[in-house]
Amino acid sequence: MxxxxxxxxxxxxxxxxxxxxxxxAGILLGVGGAFTNPTLIQTYQLNFLAEGTIMNKILILCSTVGSLVFANLPxxxxxxxxxxxxxxxxxxxxxxxxxxxxxxxxxxxxxxxxxxxxxxxxxxxxxxxxxxxxxxxxxxxxxxxxxxxxxxxxxxxxxxxxxxxxxxxxxxxxxxxxxxxxxxxxxxxxxxxxxxxxxxxxxxxxxxxxxxxxxxxxxxxxxxxxxxGYPGTFLYGFxxxxxxxxxxxxxxxxxxxxxxxxxxxxxxxxxxxxxxxxxxxxxADTTVKHFSANATKTMTGGFLPMMFGLPAAALAMYKTADFKNKKIIKGILVSAALTSFLTGITEPIEFTFLFVAPPLYLIHAILEGLSYMLMQMLDVAVGITFSRGLIDFTFFGLLQGMSKTSYQWILILGPIYAVVYYYVFKFMIIKFNYATPGREGAENKLYTKKDYQEKAGEDKLLTDIVESLGGIDNIQNIDACITRLRVSVKDETKVSDDNRWKELNAKGVIRSGKGIQVIYGTQAEIYKNKIRKKYNI
Structure with missing residues (x-):
């Protein structure tokens, strides 16, 4: 395994x-497709975008370049x-x-x-x-x-x-x-x-x-x-x-x-x-009346939890924190909530509660599966490129119009999802006394990057990360995705325990044999590049 x-x-x-x-590529295609749409131009009298104008040609160029990328994906x-x-x-x-x-x-x-x-x-x-x-x-x-x-x-x-x-x-x-x-x-x-x-x-x-x-x-x-059908879509999202x-x-x-x-x-x-x-x-096809919800069923469902649900969960964690700690964790949770809302990157907030309250993550997964199913049932077809945050929602929902995407259901159900997440998380945290950030006995207290840099300096942080991986000689390969350092090590027993990684501002650690993943949020790619440069990997 x-x-x-x-x-x-x-x-x-x-x-x-x-x-x-x-x-x-998706943004180029989305902008080009939206602002060359004759209906949009006519409705809002955007004559400077009409066919034959310089702006129209520039937008067609954008759309063509975006289409080129998708045409050559293999x-x-x-x-x-x-x-x-x-x-x-x-x-x-x-x-x-x-x-x-x-x-x-x-x-x-x-x-x-x-x-x-x-x-x-x-x-x-x-x-x-x-x-x-x-x-x-x-x-x-x-x-x-x-x-x-x-x-x-x-x-x-x-x-x-x-x-x-x-x-x-x-x-x-x-x-x-x-x-x-x-x-x-x-x-x-x-x-x-x-x-x-x-x-x-x-x-x-x-x-x-x-x-x-x-x-x-x-x-x-x-x-x-x-x-x-819909159960399959739920299972996929879950x-x-x-x-x-x-x-x-x-x-x-x-x-x-x-x-x-x-x-x-x-x-x-x-x-x-x-x-x-x-x-x-x-x-890219102007003759399409409504995008296919069957095609986007593995994408659209993430907007509700990422834009509305998880920010509300962050609010619940803030509200249930001890009063003396609220000021400390406020910046951390606000930053994580905004990251989820704007970009759809969820790890910074998910890993603040995953390891201390796994049942909350299970509930989160169930609610996400339901969101995928609901979006397909309501024929919502908002595509994505990067993730399911406000940026993609704007380009591939708002700019494309309700008639093509039925995006209004995301705005209608979003506040409902926020309420559900908030009260479910708040109830569970209080009922089972989960040690989420800011609560008494919480061992996963988080620090901002700025806090740590002031304390130790980034160069020392990189050195500490390498040492905690067992030293440079223990690293076979180091890479990163959007939010995680992904490392292959020679001897997994040399990798430091979770408490040490918490001291190094990691949101969590996943271990499976010689495969180690350290969650650092959006700094993961930066740390990977700096470690490679520092150690000439």
């Missing part, structure tokens, strides 16, 4: 790099995952991923030609003339796609993930190989592209013989998830919140956002797979 946790943690960490590109995932999983020579892994991706799809294209499969013979019209029904024809056509102008199998992001993983493996395995003198030129990094070519030729050659069956199985799994404790949600949700597990839909004459991909394809 611990080895599985370690693998999933590493995969989730690798996913974060390509996913980090999407917020800016390649971006290939490169991002190769960099994320490579332990050494990450730039070589990136080059290997691009090379492997091109070879992979070129070889698939050639094998399909040998099999007599071309774009013409998989068109809906051709297949219907051959006796297929409309549904059968569309299903067959959906099995094929174009990647960088290459006709190939519809491997989508899965194909990118495979290319990235193989490229990282090749880089880790062959970067330091020394060949005999007469082949010395091809030693080390130069050997990686050679092996990449040799490996991806057979991989691409065998794919057409088994991938169509795999693709159909994935589509069936996505259909089965949809067939579960499970993702529980997995968030271990940082494993990053390894799961991309499969629903970018692959057929999240649905397959025709948008603008093209088959699009994955919930987030469908949303942004519809965002």
């Amino acid at each position: 611990k080895s599985i946790f370690s693998v999933l943690q590493k995969i989730g960490r690798a996913f974060m790099l390509p996913i980090a590109i999407l917020p800016m 390649l971006l995932f290939a490169v991002g995952i190769a960099i994320g999983l490579a332990n050494i020579n990450k730039e070589t892994a990136a080059l290997s991923a691009v090379l492997g991706f091109l070879i992979f799809h070129t070889v698939i294209n050639l094998i399909l030609k040998f099999m007599g499969i071309t774009p013409d013979v998989v068109s809906v019209d051709y297949l219907m003339q051959a006796g297929k029904s409309v549904a059968e024809a569309q299903g067959i056509k959906a099995s094929y796609a174009s990647e960088l102008g290459i006709f190939t199998l519809q491997t989508g992001v899965f194909g990118g993930i495979i290319c990235g993983m193989v490229s990282a493996y090749v880089t880790n395995k062959f970067s330091n190989v020394a060949l005999p003198d007469y082949l010395a030129f091809f030693s080390g990094n130069r050997l990686v592209p050679v092996i990449t070519i040799l490996i991806f030729i057979p991989i691409g050659a065998i794919f057409p013989f088994f991938w169509p069956a795999v693709f159909r199985t994935i589509v069936k799994a996505g259909e089965a998830f949809s067939a579960m 499970s993702m919140r529980l997995l968030n404790v271990f940082g494993l949600h990053h390894a799961i949700y991309p499969l629903f956002w970018y692959t057929p597990l999240g649905g397959v839909m025709e948008v603008g004459g093209k088959m699009v797979e994955g919930g987030q991909n469908i949303f942004f394809a519809q965002l």
Whole structure:
């Protein structure tokens, strides 16, 4: 189990790099789509945005650039995952991923030609003339796609993930190989592209013989998830919140956002797979009347707990704190609440109560699952790029309008969710005397970054973090997601206990074998970069 946790943690960490590109692309697409909408321009008489104006052309440019990113996600995932999983020579892994991706799809294209499969013979019209029904024809056509102008199998992001993983493996395995003198030129990094070519030729050659069956199985799994209806959506939201404790949600949700597990839909004459991909394809299509709530069902449900619920929970913790401590914890809780409300980053507030009051986290997960289900039931379709805070709500809800998103339900149910969170948390904290921040006997007293820097200085903090991980020699790899340092260590017994991490201002620690996650909120990425620079990792 611990080895599985370690693998999933590493995969989730690798996913974060390509996913980090999407917020800016989504904002460009959202702004471009909203302010080139003829209805919005006409309703508010925004004539300076009308078709043909300079501003209109700039906005179309923004929308086009955003669409470009989403259209090339498989390649971006290939490169991002190769960099994320490579332990050494990450730039070589990136080059290997691009090379492997091109070879992979070129070889698939050639094998399909040998099999007599071309774009013409998989068109809906051709297949219907051959006796297929409309549904059968569309299903067959959906099995094929174009990647960088290459006709190939519809491997989508899965194909990118495979290319990235193989490229990282090749880089880790062959970067330091020394060949005999007469082949010395091809030693080390130069050997990686050679092996990449040799490996991806057979991989691409065998794919057409088994991938169509795999693709159909994935589509069936996505259909089965949809067939579960509202209970399935509840289970998804509930499970993702529980997995968030271990940082494993990053390894799961991309499969629903970018692959057929999240649905397959025709948008603008093209088959699009994955919930987030469908949303942004519809965002770029001006003919869409209302975005698909089925596509966004793995996204929209987080707005209620993140924008309204958790800030109310922070208020409950403040109200139940001892009077003498309220001034101390006020800044901490306000900062955590604002972070959740504005950006949808929840760890800073969740980990203030998770370890001292696990039942509160379970209730939080249940309420989040209910929110996901409610949003789908009410046909709310507000997509996201980064997280479910005010920023994404503005770009992909407010600016797109009620008619396309039904965002009004978030504003209607949000205050109700806030009341529920507040009174449930307040009741539970008082009833069971949970040692939440500011209460007598609380061991998880938090300090702001400023407080600690004044006490010890940031350089000492970085040194202490490394020493608490067992020293630099005990660290195999150190990385970070949005809120956590993700570390692989050689000997987990050398890692300091939780009390030491609390002294170092950590919100919590997750341990599973040699995989260690230290929650530092939004400072995690900064600490990771500074530690790498300080110790030349």
